[in-house]
Amino acid sequence: QKEVEQNSGPLSVPEGAIASLNCTYSDRGSQSFFWYRQYSGKSPELIMSIYSNGDKEDGRFTAQLNKASQYVSLLIRDSQPSDSATYLCAVNKGGSWGKLQFGAGTQVVVTP
Amino acid sequence: GAVVSQHPSWVICKSGTSVKIECRSLDFQATTMFWYRQFPKQSLMLMATSNEGSKATYEQGVEKDKFLINHASLTLSTLTVTSAHPEDSSFYICSARGSSQRGTQYFGPGTRLTVL
Numbered sequence: 001q002k003e004v005e006q007n008s009g010p011l012s013v014p015e016g017a018i019a020s021l022n023c024t025y026s027d028r029g030s031q032s033f034f035w036y037r038q039y040s041g042k043s044p045e046l047i048m049s050i051y052s053n054g055d056k057e058d059g060r061f062t063a064q065l066n067k068a069s070q071y072v073s074l075l076i077r078d079s080q081p082s083d084s085a086t087y088l089c090a091v092n093k094g095g096s097w098g099k100l101q102f103g104a105g106t107q108v109v110v111t112p
Numbered sequence: 113g114a115v116v117s118q119h120p121s122w123v124i125c126k127s128g129t130s131v132k133i134e135c136r137s138l139d140f141q142a143t144t145m146f147w148y149r150q151f152p153k154q155s156l157m158l159m160a161t162s163n164e165g166s167k168a169t170y171e172q173g174v175e176k177d178k179f180l181i182n183h184a185s186l187t188l189s190t191l192t193v194t195s196a197h198p199e200d201s202s203f204y205i206c207s208a209r210g211s212s213q214r215g216t217q218y219f220g221p222g223t224r225l226t227v228l
Binding site for chain 2: 031032034036041042043044045046049051088090092098099100102104105
Protein backbone atom coordinates (compact mmCIF):
# COMPACT_ATOMS: atom_id res chain seq x y z
CA GLN A 1 0.00 0.00 0.00
CA LYS A 2 1.34 3.41 -0.95
CA GLU A 3 1.67 5.91 1.86
CA VAL A 4 -0.27 8.57 0.00
CA GLU A 5 -2.76 7.64 -2.70
CA GLN A 6 -4.51 9.75 -5.28
CA ASN A 7 -6.48 8.97 -8.39
CA SER A 8 -4.21 9.71 -11.32
CA GLY A 9 -6.99 11.06 -13.55
CA PRO A 10 -7.29 12.79 -15.82
CA LEU A 11 -10.22 14.45 -14.12
CA SER A 12 -12.15 16.34 -16.77
CA VAL A 13 -14.15 19.28 -15.42
CA PRO A 14 -16.29 21.75 -17.39
CA GLU A 15 -15.36 25.39 -16.94
CA GLY A 16 -17.26 26.88 -14.04
CA ALA A 17 -17.89 23.54 -12.33
CA ILE A 18 -16.42 22.18 -9.10
CA ALA A 19 -13.39 19.91 -9.27
CA SER A 20 -13.15 17.43 -6.40
CA LEU A 21 -9.82 15.77 -5.67
CA ASN A 22 -9.29 13.06 -3.11
CA CYS A 23 -6.29 11.77 -1.22
CA THR A 24 -5.88 9.03 1.38
CA TYR A 25 -2.87 8.38 3.58
CA SER A 26 -1.76 5.39 5.57
CA ASP A 27 0.08 6.80 8.60
CA ARG A 28 -2.29 7.79 11.41
CA GLY A 29 0.48 9.83 12.99
CA SER A 30 0.49 12.29 10.09
CA GLN A 31 0.23 15.85 11.27
CA SER A 32 0.30 18.27 8.34
CA PHE A 33 -1.31 18.04 4.94
CA PHE A 34 -0.67 20.02 1.80
CA TRP A 35 -1.94 20.47 -1.70
CA TYR A 36 0.46 21.56 -4.41
CA ARG A 37 -0.31 22.44 -8.00
CA GLN A 38 2.18 21.56 -10.72
CA TYR A 39 1.90 22.82 -14.25
CA SER A 40 3.60 20.78 -16.95
CA GLY A 41 7.32 21.49 -16.98
CA LYS A 42 7.18 23.60 -13.82
CA SER A 43 7.88 22.99 -10.16
CA PRO A 44 5.15 22.46 -7.55
CA GLU A 45 3.42 25.48 -6.09
CA LEU A 46 1.77 25.41 -2.67
CA ILE A 47 -2.00 25.95 -2.79
CA MET A 48 -3.23 24.94 0.64
CA SER A 49 -2.08 23.59 3.93
CA ILE A 50 -4.38 22.06 6.55
CA TYR A 51 -3.60 20.73 10.00
CA SER A 52 -6.93 20.24 11.80
CA ASN A 53 -10.05 18.28 11.00
CA GLY A 54 -12.64 20.20 9.04
CA ASP A 55 -12.65 22.60 6.16
CA LYS A 56 -10.26 25.39 5.25
CA GLU A 57 -11.15 27.83 2.52
CA ASP A 58 -8.88 30.10 0.51
CA GLY A 59 -10.46 31.84 -2.42
CA ARG A 60 -11.82 29.22 -4.82
CA PHE A 61 -10.04 26.41 -3.01
CA THR A 62 -11.33 24.43 -0.04
CA ALA A 63 -9.31 21.73 1.68
CA GLN A 64 -11.07 19.18 3.84
CA LEU A 65 -9.37 16.94 6.38
CA ASN A 66 -10.75 13.92 8.17
CA LYS A 67 -8.05 12.30 10.29
CA ALA A 68 -10.31 9.50 11.50
CA SER A 69 -10.85 8.39 7.92
CA GLN A 70 -7.27 9.33 6.91
CA TYR A 71 -8.65 11.38 4.09
CA VAL A 72 -7.90 14.82 2.72
CA SER A 73 -9.60 16.46 -0.24
CA LEU A 74 -9.42 19.59 -2.32
CA LEU A 75 -12.34 21.34 -3.95
CA ILE A 76 -11.82 23.87 -6.70
CA ARG A 77 -14.90 26.01 -7.27
CA ASP A 78 -15.66 27.86 -10.49
CA SER A 79 -12.93 25.90 -12.29
CA GLN A 80 -11.02 27.83 -14.91
CA PRO A 81 -8.87 26.56 -17.81
CA SER A 82 -5.87 27.95 -15.90
CA ASP A 83 -6.61 25.37 -13.18
CA SER A 84 -5.61 22.61 -15.60
CA ALA A 85 -2.59 21.06 -13.92
CA THR A 86 -1.51 18.12 -11.80
CA TYR A 87 -2.45 18.43 -8.15
CA LEU A 88 -0.17 16.77 -5.62
CA CYS A 89 -1.29 15.73 -2.17
CA ALA A 90 1.52 15.74 0.40
CA VAL A 91 1.60 14.54 3.98
CA ASN A 92 4.08 15.33 6.76
CA LYS A 93 4.34 12.64 9.39
CA GLY A 94 6.26 14.87 11.75
CA GLY A 95 9.90 14.28 12.56
CA SER A 96 12.20 13.21 9.71
CA TRP A 97 13.10 16.90 9.31
CA GLY A 98 9.71 17.60 7.80
CA LYS A 99 10.04 15.15 4.92
CA LEU A 100 6.86 15.03 2.87
CA GLN A 101 5.27 11.96 1.37
CA PHE A 102 3.75 12.85 -1.99
CA GLY A 103 0.96 11.19 -3.86
CA ALA A 104 1.46 10.53 -7.55
CA GLY A 105 -0.82 13.45 -8.40
CA THR A 106 -4.19 13.92 -10.05
CA GLN A 107 -4.26 15.53 -13.46
CA VAL A 108 -7.11 18.00 -13.85
CA VAL A 109 -8.28 19.19 -17.23
CA VAL A 110 -10.76 22.06 -17.31
CA THR A 111 -12.61 22.22 -20.60
CA PRO A 112 -14.06 25.51 -21.89
CA GLY B 113 6.92 35.59 1.31
CA ALA B 114 8.59 32.15 1.24
CA VAL B 115 10.42 32.51 -2.05
CA VAL B 116 12.98 29.96 -3.15
CA SER B 117 15.24 30.52 -6.11
CA GLN B 118 17.36 28.11 -8.13
CA HIS B 119 20.22 28.73 -10.45
CA PRO B 120 20.69 27.92 -13.23
CA SER B 121 17.19 27.33 -14.60
CA TRP B 122 18.60 25.09 -17.29
CA VAL B 123 22.00 23.69 -18.15
CA ILE B 124 23.42 21.60 -20.97
CA CYS B 125 26.71 19.85 -20.39
CA LYS B 126 28.92 17.18 -21.89
CA SER B 127 29.08 13.69 -20.46
CA GLY B 128 31.71 13.41 -17.74
CA THR B 129 31.54 16.98 -16.54
CA SER B 130 30.21 18.19 -13.20
CA VAL B 131 27.32 20.56 -12.75
CA LYS B 132 26.49 22.63 -9.67
CA ILE B 133 22.96 23.80 -8.92
CA GLU B 134 22.25 26.44 -6.29
CA CYS B 135 19.13 26.72 -4.20
CA ARG B 136 18.47 29.84 -2.12
CA SER B 137 15.71 30.80 0.28
CA LEU B 138 15.30 34.52 -0.34
CA ASP B 139 13.10 35.71 2.51
CA PHE B 140 13.34 33.10 5.25
CA GLN B 141 15.91 30.95 6.93
CA ALA B 142 15.73 27.38 5.68
CA THR B 143 16.67 24.97 8.43
CA THR B 144 16.09 22.10 6.06
CA MET B 145 16.38 21.86 2.31
CA PHE B 146 15.33 19.01 0.08
CA TRP B 147 16.45 17.95 -3.35
CA TYR B 148 14.10 16.19 -5.74
CA ARG B 149 14.40 14.79 -9.22
CA GLN B 150 11.55 14.41 -11.65
CA PHE B 151 11.62 12.56 -14.96
CA PRO B 152 9.02 13.37 -17.63
CA LYS B 153 5.50 12.19 -16.76
CA GLN B 154 6.71 10.80 -13.44
CA SER B 155 6.29 11.75 -9.81
CA LEU B 156 8.67 13.76 -7.72
CA MET B 157 11.42 11.63 -6.28
CA LEU B 158 13.15 12.80 -3.13
CA MET B 159 16.89 12.47 -3.46
CA ALA B 160 18.18 13.86 -0.18
CA THR B 161 17.47 15.99 2.85
CA SER B 162 19.97 18.46 4.18
CA ASN B 163 20.11 20.44 7.38
CA GLU B 164 22.29 23.49 7.69
CA GLY B 165 25.75 22.55 8.83
CA SER B 166 25.13 18.80 8.70
CA LYS B 167 25.76 16.07 6.21
CA ALA B 168 22.89 15.34 3.87
CA THR B 169 20.72 12.28 4.32
CA TYR B 170 20.26 10.44 1.05
CA GLU B 171 17.30 8.33 0.05
CA GLN B 172 17.84 4.70 -0.75
CA GLY B 173 19.33 4.19 -4.17
CA VAL B 174 20.75 7.70 -4.51
CA GLU B 175 24.54 7.74 -4.83
CA LYS B 176 25.94 10.22 -2.35
CA ASP B 177 29.29 10.35 -4.12
CA LYS B 178 27.62 11.26 -7.37
CA PHE B 179 25.16 13.83 -6.01
CA LEU B 180 27.09 16.03 -3.62
CA ILE B 181 24.99 18.23 -1.40
CA ASN B 182 26.25 21.14 0.67
CA HIS B 183 24.07 23.20 2.97
CA ALA B 184 26.57 25.73 4.22
CA SER B 185 24.17 28.41 5.40
CA LEU B 186 20.54 28.88 6.35
CA THR B 187 19.79 30.32 2.92
CA LEU B 188 21.90 28.29 0.52
CA SER B 189 22.18 24.66 -0.49
CA THR B 190 24.01 23.32 -3.51
CA LEU B 191 23.70 20.09 -5.45
CA THR B 192 26.64 19.01 -7.56
CA VAL B 193 26.11 16.28 -10.11
CA THR B 194 29.56 14.80 -10.58
CA SER B 195 30.67 13.07 -13.76
CA ALA B 196 27.25 13.55 -15.29
CA HIS B 197 25.95 11.06 -17.82
CA PRO B 198 22.95 11.20 -20.16
CA GLU B 199 20.86 9.18 -17.73
CA ASP B 200 21.27 12.01 -15.21
CA SER B 201 19.30 14.30 -17.51
CA SER B 202 16.27 15.31 -15.53
CA PHE B 203 14.42 18.15 -13.82
CA TYR B 204 16.05 18.88 -10.44
CA ILE B 205 13.97 20.77 -7.93
CA CYS B 206 14.89 21.99 -4.49
CA SER B 207 12.57 22.92 -1.68
CA ALA B 208 13.14 24.69 1.60
CA ARG B 209 11.48 24.58 4.96
CA GLY B 210 11.82 26.99 7.86
CA SER B 211 11.69 26.04 11.49
CA SER B 212 8.28 27.53 12.13
CA GLN B 213 6.36 26.49 9.04
CA ARG B 214 4.86 23.20 10.27
CA GLY B 215 6.50 21.15 7.59
CA THR B 216 5.56 23.41 4.70
CA GLN B 217 8.00 23.07 1.85
CA TYR B 218 8.41 25.86 -0.66
CA PHE B 219 9.77 24.81 -4.00
CA GLY B 220 12.28 26.48 -6.21
CA PRO B 221 11.52 26.82 -9.93
CA GLY B 222 13.69 23.84 -10.84
CA THR B 223 16.74 23.24 -12.99
CA ARG B 224 16.49 21.29 -16.20
CA LEU B 225 19.71 19.35 -16.79
CA THR B 226 20.55 17.89 -20.17
CA VAL B 227 23.70 15.80 -20.47
CA LEU B 228 24.90 15.18 -23.99
